[in-house]
Amino acid sequence: MAKIIQHQIFYPNPVTDVWEYLTVSELIAQWLMPTDFKPVVGHEFQFKPGCMDGCDFDGTFYCKVLEVTPYKTLSYSWNFKSLSGKLNTSVVNWTLTEKDNGTELLLVHRGFEGEQMLPIFNLMNPGWAHHMTKLSEALNPETSLTANA
């Protein structure tokens, strides 16, 4: 599973072009989603992908511009609400690096509350079966078989 959401891609375009596609709302709409984004620190904007199957989500991403360094970095908060109305937070960071024949674009999406728990997810892959087996030894053999399966 994903431990951190990070994508690095090279585009054969000047950094100015890539920056435009990240910061001009009409251009963002072409590849990401329609939005009222403006490259101004403190500006609040939204994306509305609608509800998604199987996700406890109200259909809107609530964002706020946190940092703008033209042609270099851009970051915004990326918050989402569960259907019960509780807010979950995360942050999207874009880093542009000028290369000889184009631009390297790095996206890091992090800061989820759950992120701090990732070491436990990792422990659980081998660890979970072990804990369950251990507990099951005290229970009936059927449960032990299930836990070992």
Next chain:
Amino acid sequence: MEQQRLDAFQVIADPSRRQILYLLSKDSLTINALAENFDMSRPAVSKHIKVLQTSGFISIEDVGRERYCSLQQDGFKDLQKWLEYYDAFWANKLQKLGNLLNEKAKKE
């Protein structure tokens, strides 16, 4: 007692509940053994344990006279689902961006 259903992020937003999960990531523990790690009252610890159980992060089994808590994967699946969703989401969107930029580069 009113038990509000919390989403996965809310459940682990609480430091005490995170601490309980960390402790259980090492070993299954009885409720009493867990409570020894906290300054708060035993009922307060029990309440956190109840929240973790309701949301599928832990299971409780009676072994003899003791109640053993263990990690359970269900609760973590919501978090995993979101992370997987975003991973695929961005991969897809960046591909689209690449196509647009490619067309632009060709025109120039």
